[in-house]
Amino acid sequence: MKKIGLYFGTFNPIHIGHMVIANHMVEFSDLDEVWFVVTPQSPFKTKKTLLDNHHRYQMVFEATKDFPKLKPSKIEFDLPQPNYTINTLVHLDEQYGKEYHFCLIMGEDNLKGFHKWKNFEAILENYDLYVYPRISEGKVAHQFKEHPKIHQVNAPIMEVSSTFIRKNHAAGKNIRTMLPDAVWNYMDEMNFYR
Ligand SMILES: Nc1ncnc2c1ncn2[C@@H]1O[C@H](COP(=O)(O)OP(=O)(O)OP(=O)(O)O)[C@@H](O)[C@H]1O
Numbered sequence: 001m002k003k004i005g006l007y008f009g010t011f012n013p014i015h016i017g018h019m020v021i022a023n024h025m026v027e028f029s030d031l032d033e034v035w036f037v038v039t040p041q042s043p044f045k046t047k048k049t050l051l052d053n054h055h056r057y058q059m060v061f062e063a064t065k066d067f068p069k070l071k072p073s074k075i076e077f078d079l080p081q082p083n084y085t086i087n088t089l090v091h092l093d094e095q096y097g098k099e100y101h102f103c104l105i106m107g108e109d110n111l112k113g114f115h116k117w118k119n120f121e122a123i124l125e126n127y128d129l130y131v132y133p134r135i136s137e138g139k140v141a142h143q144f145k146e147h148p149k150i151h152q153v154n155a156p157i158m159e160v161s162s163t164f165i166r167k168n169h170a171a172g173k174n175i176r177t178m179l180p181d182a183v184w185n186y187m188d189e190m191n192f193y194r
């Protein structure tokens, strides 16, 4: 059975930080594929400056089209908002559970706040977490340290953010090196974030 790493995010837009992590996961862990799950509405974020779902999905599609092991997913588009990850996991298992084995990809920054996620205990009971290092404040809770379901993957640290890209693109800076070429081309053609 294929092992799929689910990488959840708003991807507004997807950037080279996301790409390096996802590619590292498929090349250097036992995951066979990574699916970028484009989230319509993250539980802890406001919708301000959020581009339409389909445009964010299209940018993920553009970024991944030459990488057969990296795939875009719009599974959350038809699920209730805000999008709680546990609901999506249950839904994916119902739809594809016989075909695929699902795991979660998460930065160490998100692991620090993981105890606030809806039904995090159920997530940990049923799914493996692949955690990559991230520079961030705070500490990983004791309960998540050396947890049998939490696997550390030593991916490179890439300090790039979508917020930085949006803000500086609007300010007229050249941020093109932080995006895959196809994403830059789409974003530029569509006049996003100006
Ligand atoms: N440079 C990066 N390296 C590794 N992980 C990242 C990086 N940037 C974001 N992530 C993580 O990737 C996931 C998806 O990112 P998402 O687009 O939702 O957030 P973000 O980059 O923080 O966006 P924004 O700046 O718009 O708030 C999140 O879990 C986020 O923590």
Ligand SMILES: O=C(O)c1ccc[n+]([C@@H]2O[C@H](COP(=O)([O-])O)[C@@H](O)[C@H]2O)c1
Residues within 6 Å of the ligand: 008, 009, 010, 039, 042, 043, 044, 045, 083, 084, 085, 086, 110, 116, 117, 118
């Ligand atoms: O399920 C939850 O309670 C939950 C709470 C916060 C975040 N998430 C998921 O994690 C993804 C990344 O979160 P963020 O805040 O780093 O953008 C987000 O797109 C959601 O899919 C999920």
